Amino acid sequence: MKVYEGSHAEERCLEAAKFIVDRKVMHSNIPHLIAVSSLKSKIPFLIFDGEYEGTVDHILGQVLKQDLKQSLVLGIQTVIGLSSGLDYLQDLNYPFALAELDDFSLFSCKGKVIISFDPEGLGERESLLNDESIDEDSDDEYINEDSELSPPGLPGYWALEVFHALCQKTFDAACKSHYDAQGVHRIFDDDLDDSVPEEESEDLDMLNSFTPAPFLKSTEPGRSPRKTLPSGHRRELVWKPPIALTDTLDDISRQFQYFLRSHSDYPLIRRHGKHTARAAHRCPGYNREEITLTTDTTRSAIVVHSRPNPHEICLVCKQVVEDTAIFACICGGNSDDAEYGPSVQCTRCYKWHHMSCAGTSLFDRHIFECDECQMP
Numbered sequence: 001m002k003v004y005e006g007s008h009a010e011e012r013c014l015e016a017a018k019f020i021v022d023r024k025v026m027h028s029n030i031p032h033l034i035a036v037s038s039l040k041s042k043i044p045f046l047i048f049d050g051e052y053e054g055t056v057d058h059i060l061g062q063v064l065k066q067d068l069k070q071s072l073v074l075g076i077q078t079v080i081g082l083s084s085g086l087d088y089l090q091d092l093n094y095p096f097a098l099a100e101l102d103d104f105s106l107f108s109c110k111g112k113v114i115i116s117f118d119p120e121g122l123g124e125r126e127s128l129l130n131d132e133s134i135d136e137d138s139d140d141e142y143i144n145e146d147s148e149l150s151p152p153g154l155p156g157y158w159a160l161e162v163f164h165a166l167c168q169k170t171f172d173a174a175c176k177s178h179y180d181a182q183g184v185h186r187i188f189d190d191d192l193d194d195s196v197p198e199e200e201s202e203d204l205d206m207l208n209s210f211t212p213a214p215f216l217k218s219t220e221p222g223r224s225p226r227k228t229l230p231s232g233h234r235r236e237l238v239w240k241p242p243i244a245l246t247d248t249l250d251d252i253s254r255q256f257q258y259f260l261r262s263h264s265d266y267p268l269i270r271r272h273g274k275h276t277a278r279a280a281h282r283c284p285g286y287n288r289e290e291i292t293l294t295t296d297t298t299r300s301a302i303v304v305h306s307r308p309n310p311h312e313i314c315l316v317c318k319q320v321v322e323d324t325a326i327f328a329c330i331c332g333g334n335s336d337d338a339e340y341g342p343s344v345q346c347t348r349c350y351k352w353h354h355m356s357c358a359g360t361s362l363f364d365r366h367i368f369e370c371d372e373c374q375m376p
Helices: 009-022 056-064 068-091 122-129 157-173 249-261
Strands: 033-036 045-048 104-109 112-117 233-240 269-272 287-294 301-305 343-345 352-354
Touching: 009 033, 009 045, 056 068, 056 104, 056 157, 056 233, 068 112, 068 157, 068 233, 068 249, 068 287, 104 157, 157 233, 157 249
Parallel strands: 233 287, 269 301
Antiparallel strands: 033 045, 104 112, 287 301, 343 352
16 A cells, blocks of 8 residues: 655645556556545555565565575566566656656565556656757756657666666665665776686576575475574675666566576676775675676676675674775785785774784784884
């Protein structure tokens, strides 16, 4: 049920119902309207079919703590559901050029992604799109995606923009509890990723043996309990948008459906991730797996990181990772020297050092003071 409150609640409710009914909206990834409140009702509302387990980002956040393969499958299904549902709305001429991300909410219904959208106010916006006064010199913020003012590229450019933004927003929201108020900060650079040796790779075959729902049960009939991650370890789902929008929403949906069915043809590789900027914070025992998906399914991979992101709350020391932290080891090296292993922070000056150079261990690193701070 969707309840409308505030100013013009009744008008907004009727406008939403009219959009859905007039266009005969019927799609497996779009809510199915089954009832509308009476005109005499003091509280206008719409009733949709189905039972919802929660938001997709919440479901993802729970699964990421438990099972790598289920996390991968659910991430792929999220991409498929989003691309398929938005492609359907695009066929209904939904004005994506005017849309904001807050106009869309993603829910899980029996393992399927359901896209709730707000069509209220579209009539007024559409009239602006068709206003003959809009020309190349217009300062109006609304741009018709089918007009000459549309950005170069594929038809449906704005729908693709919304799709990529929603993928990123949903995946990032699934891990927001691991970051401070500034949120997730990512820098993509495939040239800085190293392949993981084959013997370290985890077998990701038999994806089809995992059923998509229910996601939150700790055990399923015939299955052993899911494993929990070791202390200091966690994983994320990451959506990496392409540099150029060369695939349609239908292309993306088909590619990932094929990806899910054809695991033997699309092995998901693992590789070590690196940072484009040197990060001083490198607690021993930290490990983050990023299930990185992109429209080029051959480049989708599991990227393994041994140090946290800026603004992340480190699972090992529980501190917020600062992007301005200073690395000043006595050896003169930098924090990227992998042969030196983890780093340790001085408890007085807060500068970071190689743990091996500092002569500390896992047990006394919490009281470490560098040589400079120990000088009289």
